[in-house]
Amino acid sequence: MWFSFWRSRDRLSLDELRYLTDQLQKVQIVNEFNKDFVIEALRSIAELLTYGDQHNPAYFEFFMEKQVMGEFVRILKVSRTHAVSLQLLQTLSIMIQNLKSEHAIYYLFSNEHINYLISYSFDFRNEELLSYYISFLRAISGKLNKNTISLLVKTQNDEVVSFPLYSEAIRFAFHEESMVRIAVRTLTLNVYHVGDDNVNRYITSSPHAEYFSNLVSFFRKQCIELNKLVSSTLKNPDPNSTSTILAAVDEIEDNLYYFSDAISAGIPDIGRLLTDNCLQLLILPLLLPSLRMDNVNGIEIGAVTSLYLLCCILRIVKIKDLANTIAAALFCPPEAYIPHFEAKLNGFTSGHGFTHESQLLDNNTAGEVDGECLRVTVSDMATSSHVHPQDLVTQNDCNGSHLALREALLCYITTGDDVQVLGSLSVLATLLQTKELDESMLDALGILPQRKQHKKLLLQALVGEGSDEEQLFSRGSSTVNDGTSTELDGYLQRLKEQYGVLCSFLERGTSPHVNRCQVLDALVSLFCRSNISAETLWDGGWLLRQLLPYSEAEFNSHHHELLKGSYKNCTSALLQEIRGVWPDLLITVLCDEWKKCKRVIEASSPRKDPKCILLPVQKSFSEDVISGESSFTAGDRMCESVKVFVLLLQLQMFSLGRVLPDHPPTFPPSNIPENSRARAAGLDISGPKPGTELRLVKYFMVTWLLPYAVDAVPCRIAFERGKERHFSLLAISMGTSGWIVLAEELPVNRQFGVVRVAAPLAGSNPRIDEKHSRWLHLRIRPSALPFMDPSKSGVYNKVKSKALVDGRWTLAFRDEESCKSAFSMILEEMNLQFNEVERRLRPLLDLERDSDFSNLSPRPPKALSSNTTASNSL
DSSP states (O other): OTTGGGSSOOTTSHHHHHHHHHHHHTOOOBOTTTHHHHHHHHHHHHHHHHHHHHHOTHHHHHHHHTTHHHHHHHHHHHBOSHHHHHHHHHHHHHHHHHOOOHHHHHHHHSTTHHHHHHHSOOOTTSHHHHHHHHHHHHHHHTTOOTTTGGGSOEEETTEEEEOHHHHHHGGGTTOSSHHHHHHHHHHHHHHHTTOOHHHHHHHTSTTTTHHHHHHHHHHHHHHHHHHHHHHHHHHSOOTTHHHHHHHHHHHHHHHHHHHHHHHTTOOHHHHHHHHHHHIIIIIIIIIHHHTTBSEETTEEOOHHHHHHHHHHHHHHOOOHHHHHHHHHHTTSOGGGTOSSOOOOBSSOOTTOBOOOGGGGGGOTTTOOEETTEEOOOOOGGGGSSSOOGGGTSOBOOOOTTTOOHHHHHHHHHHHSOHHHHHHHHHHHHHHHHOTTSOHHHHHHHTOOOHHHHHHHHHHHHHHTOOSOGGGGTSTTOOOOHHHHHHHHHHHHHHHHHHHOOOOTHHHHOOOHHHHHHHHHHHHHHHHTOSSSOHHHHHHHHHHHHHHOOSOTTSSOHHHHHHHHHHHHHHHHHHHHHHTSSOHHHHHHHHHHHHHHHHHHHHSSSOSSOGGGGTSOOOOOGGGGOOSSOOHHHHHHHHHHHHHHHHHHHHHHHHHTTOOOOSSOOOOOOOOOOTTSHHHHHTOOTTOOOTTOEEEOSOEEEEOSSOEEEEOOEEEEEEEETTEEEEEEEEEEEETTEEEEEEEEEOSSOTTEEEEEEEEESTTOOOEEOSSOTTEEEEEEOOSSOGGGOGGGHHHHHHHTTSOOOOEEEEEEOSSHHHHHHHHHHHHHHHHHHHHHHHHHHHHHHHGGGOTTOOOOSOOOOOOOOHHHHHHTOO
């Protein structure tokens, strides 16, 4: 029989379809002898029907007339091999996906043949068969609409009682193979988006509603596994840990986006089921308590992981009740969620943080209350020239067992480490940007932007709801407490009645103004901390920018004193950098960071994805440097100091209502003095490049003040073992730049030489050898920081974990006097370079004495006196 299959015939003709159908009808059993023919026949029929759907409707009419679908089912029943099952599923998948005719789809879905195949007991121990089966189900779901879905369900009294496509698919919703899970989710979304009310009731009623609780339980397991990865990475850092964590994060976020897509189908019961299960199985019993506890009911999950997960849930799952319930839950202490509160506090030491509102009047040492505002205690040190940030942190009673979770977030900001601070800022920023969150809830949390407060008060005043029009323009303006309390109390009551959360906050009430002051105090306290990275401080700057208007009324003198004290410390650090290793790049870095910081704090949303709080912090190469500080370490420190300085300066300007300029106020470059060593050597503005000719010899210039000599000093140096070379050493400064030059004398004219090597002057750290007084040691750093050069950033990232070593020169001179002369020349030129950098930055440094920042434009420098001129020349 199967030999006649190969006779010559047009393979896309209707005759071919007739022939194949006739041969299939003659098959009584499928075994090893005829399975190849059956497989080829099934494949060819799919090809012919797809061709006929596009060219000739007679093909599918014949298919219906001969009831070929019934033949497919019969072939499956008499088959004894997996290969035929595979081909049949593939044939039907191809047909369903490629048939465009609605009439054809209706026929395929009718007569219960499809439902029979869906419910057929395949041997899924064969992984390939499972893959084909899932593809078959997904192909069916792709053709669902309000008309076709009715062909796949069984009803009784107008209610769906059976839907094999859905019920069979969700059996594999949590399969170990990710592609199977993805296909099942695609299928379920196709079902949800049909919008059939009867089907919707079926999938959201028992027992099928258990799918959503199983979905959240599966997600919970993934969250716990993510925490294990993060904890393991903290204990044992691994080069591949970042990619492993990112892969787990992708899985987490894919699950949440699936939740979001299911909700977007517009089925209210799905949103309710996901909300209830997320709260009951994950958020209330695990994530929220984990913000303060190491172990919850035997399950360990870190506070940082919980902070990240809360951010993701709020950012991705767009459910109003879920967002508002999470916000309300932050007003409860962790023991409200745990029946037996016997867990160890997570990352806190009792005695540091904020006091609950009910404790304010009973604790005179914890802080001062003025105008209903909880303040950070100000010591006399805040006005001194050296303010220590650790003395400015709020020192209130942070009783772990009674501290509300909202206040725990603020405790992390004021006393936590860098990651905890970033996580808490991310949660607050996410809450602030969650559109599903009521403004009254934001106000209760103390993070309602001031512009929204004024808008709300204005609307209340216009419609006559406001209790006092003066509230709109008062210094401590806040929304009316009644509206805020009503919303918050409603969700707290729901937590009590629906989820069994007993929160004592219900009896205390809330004051949005006090809560707002707590947030402001925490942020200002953050900017006074020296152990937090500049990147994290910038995120805090963004949040403060959202909370403050362009008005001086919102920031009191106490806040300004704290910022001013921290700014003074940063100014001192910046002055040290001027005389440090990288003064020649200081102004460039400052201008770049000024623009970046301005963009960050004025952006409409935070720049960082919350997942960054989970990633291991790359150790600085400074930790690997054993003998002294490398220039790379100094460069990192300089950039960090500049970032903090720029942030604090911009925050002060903004809090006082000043518009931030696009560029920092600095003086322009000065002209190169005629009596400078650079002029005498004949250098132009481009500097000493290899091959440049310059003057070397003892050539005296007479200026109006004193004679000046271009005194290049002969020396010897070996760049390779056993190969000593003779040069003339010359130190040259030109504006904020400077170089150490090794030049070879010209044979024709020894008064001149050609530059062979030029190294940066700054950071050279000249030192005369203690045992050999004719030897001069120099440190040679790169001309640019590698992380500032995009072309070298890839190489820099590869070697960042290793020790980056500076170059070392040892120069030998003919006598001790020559060595001292070279040493003095280098120091003189370095001082000229430092002085020029300080002069250009003087407008920024002078702002520290200008408390009102009234003039942000650089004032012209005062005329130089004769003494000043002398100090900048030789």
